[in-house]
Amino acid sequence: MSPWILAARPKxxxxxxVPVLVGSALxxxxxxxxxxxALFGAIFIQIGTNLVNDAxxxxxxxxxxxRLGPLRVTQAGLLSVSAVLRGAYVCFFLAALCxxxxxxxxxxxxxxxxxxxxxxxxxxxxxxxxxxYHGLGELFVLIFFGIIAVGGSYYVxxxxxxxxxxxAGFAVGCLAVALLAINNLRDVASDRxxxxxxxxxxxxxxxxxxxxxxxxxxxxIAIAFxxxxxxxALPLALILLRCVQRAKGAELNRCLAIAGxxxxxxxxxxxxxxxx
Numbered sequence: 001m002s003p004w005i006l007a008a009r010p011k012x013x014x015x016x017x018v019p020v021l022v023g024s025a026l027x028x029x030x031x032x033x034x035x036x037x038a039l040f041g042a043i044f045i046q047i048g049t050n051l052v053n054d055a056x057x058x059x060x061x062x063x064x065x066x067r068l069g070p071l072r073v074t075q076a077g078l079l080s081v082s083a084v085l086r087g088a089y090v091c092f093f094l095a096a097l098c099x100x101x102x103x104x105x106x107x108x109x110x111x112x113x114x115x116x117x118x119x120x121x122x123x124x125x126x127x128x129x130x131x132x133y134h135g136l137g138e139l140f141v142l143i144f145f146g147i148i149a150v151g152g153s154y155y156v157x158x159x160x161x162x163x164x165x166x167x168a169g170f171a172v173g174c175l176a177v178a179l180l181a182i183n184n185l186r187d188v189a190s191d192r193x194x195x196x197x198x199x200x201x202x203x204x205x206x207x208x209x210x211x212x213x214x215x216x217x218x219x220x221i222a223i224a225f226x227x228x229x230x231x232x233a234l235p236l237a238l239i240l241l242r243c244v245q246r247a248k249g250a251e252l253n254r255c256l257a258i259a260g261x262x263x264x265x266x267x268x269x270x271x272x273x274x275x276x
Contacts, residue, residue, distance in 0.1 A: 003078035004087065006071060007054050008047045014260050015145045015176040016046035018267030022172050023153025025274040026165055031157055034105060038153045041098035041114070046145070048091035049121040053132070055084040056125040060133070060194065070253070092118050106156045113152045117144055133196050137184070138177045138211075146173015164226055168270070171219035175263045178215035181208060182244065182259055186252035212244050216259075219266065229273030233265040 020039045024030050058074040059081055073079045079087075099114040124131050124140055131140050150169030155161050184191065184198040185208040192201045200208035216237050223230060240262055243255040 003073045007051055007073045007079065007084060007087070009050045009070070011257070011260055012050070012179065013043060013046060014263040014267070015141070015179060016042040016149070018175075018263050019145060019149030019169065019172045020153045021267050022168055022270050023150040023165065024157060025271040026150075026154050026168060027157040028274065029157070034101060034156050035153075037098045037101045038156060041095045041102070042149055042153075044091045044095035044098065045117055045121050048088045048095065048118075049124055051084050051088035051091065052122055053125045055081045055088070056130070060125075060130075060196075088122075092121065102152075102156050106159060110152065110156060113148055117148065120144055132198070135197050135199050135202050137180055138199060141176045141180050142170070142173040145176040146170060149173075167222050167226070171222040172263075172267070174215040174219045174222075175259070175266055178212050178240075179256065179259050179263070181212045181215060182252055182256050184208060185212070185244075186249060186256075209244055213241060216241055216262070223270070227270055227273040229276070230266045230269040232269055233262060236262050236265055 017039065020035070020042050024035050024038070054072050055074050058072060074081050074084055095118060096114065099110065102110045103114065120131070120140055121144075123129070124137065125133075131137055147166060147169035150172055151161055151165050154165045181200070184200040185205060188198070188200045188205055188208065191198050199211060220231055220234055220237065236258070240255060240258045243258055244252070247255050
């Protein structure tokens with residue numbers, strides 16, 4: 001497999017695709033050009049975030065040969081730090097191009113969202129105060145891969161926003177946070193050694209498992225009053241929680257795969273519920 005595909009982490013792209021699907025489905029009347037611009041813009045931002053994370057986690061010493069998670073291309077020597085960062089900048093540029101029709105449609109609110117999303121994507125691991133290294137990774141994911149992604153996808157279609165959309169964004173964001181929290185729980189030892197102060201490092205593994213429990217179950221409660229169809233995925237959520245409670249270290253990679261499947265199931269079922 002190409003190292004660039006590995007670096008893009010295609011198995012994680014549910015975090016950017018699902019929010020756009022959910023936000024657009026809530027409109028019930030989709031402008032398809034705007035939909036695809038929002039979709040690919042979100043995907044490029046996530047890939048850019050992944051590339052920056054790959055390069056700078058290695059540079060800061062968080063990714064070593066003892067890594068328990070999937071292969072990282074800079075740590076493995078497949079690509080240089082500078083090459084991976086250049087790839088990230090290309091992705092952010094492509095995301096900005098995708099944003100032009102959205103800005104034309106939605107005006108300054110969409111410009112603000114786009115600029116903030118790209119800056120935050122870099123600041124997740126880069127800059128003088130990397131969010132992921134100070135326990136703010138979950139907040140970043142909840143806001144930008146949940147509330148803003150769903151809300152922005154809806155706003156560009158309808159030029160308005162309402163509480164239902166924000167609740168749906170919170171639900172989707174929680175499932176994305178669950179992915180990150182599982183990742184952080186798996187890497188708690190190496191993160192502690194590299195001074196990466198994730199919430200799991202700050203408050204311990206017991207907190208990390210409770211955080212995952214909250215992020216997996218709350219979405220189903222949040223959307224139950226507006227769309228019951230995603231409740232079909234609740235058994236998968238329970239399987240995930242059982243996996244998280246029993247797994248340690250590299251075993252949590254299997255839980256990550258289940259969490260990705262849960263996010264896809266939740267999003268697709270939510271869309272089906274909006275269409276019926």
